[in-house]
Amino acid sequence: NGLKIARDLVAECEAVALDDTASAAERQAVLGELAGVVANVEDWTRKAISYIRSIKAHSRTAGGAAAPIDLPRLLERDLQPLLMHRLRLAGGQLEFRLAADLPDLYGDASRLGQVLANLITNAIDACEGLPLARQRIVVEASAPEGREVLLNVRDLGTGIIPAARERIFDEFFTTKPPGKGTGLGLSIARDIITGEFGGTLACTASGPEGTIFTMRLPLRAPEPAARSAA
Ligand SMILES: Nc1ncnc2c1ncn2[C@@H]1O[C@H](COP(=O)(O)OP(=O)(O)O)[C@@H](O)[C@H]1O
Numbered sequence: 001n002g003l004k005i006a007r008d009l010v011a012e013c014e015a016v017a018l019d020d021t022a023s024a025a026e027r028q029a030v031l032g033e034l035a036g037v038v039a040n041v042e043d044w045t046r047k048a049i050s051y052i053r054s055i056k057a058h059s060r061t062a063g064g065a066a067a068p069i070d071l072p073r074l075l076e077r078d079l080q081p082l083l084m085h086r087l088r089l090a091g092g093q094l095e096f097r098l099a100a101d102l103p104d105l106y107g108d109a110s111r112l113g114q115v116l117a118n119l120i121t122n123a124i125d126a127c128e129g130l131p132l133a134r135q136r137i138v139v140e141a142s143a144p145e146g147r148e149v150l151l152n153v154r155d156l157g158t159g160i161i162p163a164a165r166e167r168i169f170d171e172f173f174t175t176k177p178p179g180k181g182t183g184l185g186l187s188i189a190r191d192i193i194t195g196e197f198g199g200t201l202a203c204t205a206s207g208p209e210g211t212i213f214t215m216r217l218p219l220r221a222p223e224p225a226a227r228s229a230a
């Protein structure tokens, strides 16, 4: 495949570069080939990016079933078992602190679940390898003044490096090694929260002792069509 060709060619270039007997013409030829491969990689990358963008755009318009969302149930019944597996492997804890009077949200529960799973997965990544006391993630939900639902995902991880703070919501921005991070999690999460729930998602604190992501979700009445269908 393409990547193997690129790798072989780089090895060949190294060999020629290190070979004192190689002529200028040989070096020139190898460099020419290398430039061709780089152009190819650029081309594949552009195609991959536009493909991923089109998937994102499509999933935005697909719009799942909107219905009342029971937040405690979404967190404790649907998400916890999914995420505890990874967290337990690491010895960590996931705690929910949910206000007793939480109103129902309205929308596609699986999309909100996707956002929460992304935030919690990031939090797990951020405390990986730290002492057990720091492998602890808290999800808080409250409804201040009954007008909106406020959700915090807090971790005691290593925090976001200041230089990255501005860019974490950018598409494809990641500080994780290839194969681990895609840099799409937060960008998709913000799209969903603003586009589908009319809310906001931001990093409200981050330092060497941990990070807080905060979501504000306005309480909305169901769409008239959905109400009559229910
Ligand atoms: N809870 C967190 N603690 C520290 N850094 C974080 C946290 N959440 C996100 N980040 C930073 O934001 C970047 C982008 O996150 P995301 O969009 O989910 O992509 P990915 O997880 O694939 O890297 C991460 O690579 C990481 O540097």
Ligand SMILES: [Mg+2]
Residues within 6 Å of the ligand: 118, 121, 122, 185, 186
């Ligand atoms: Mg992520």
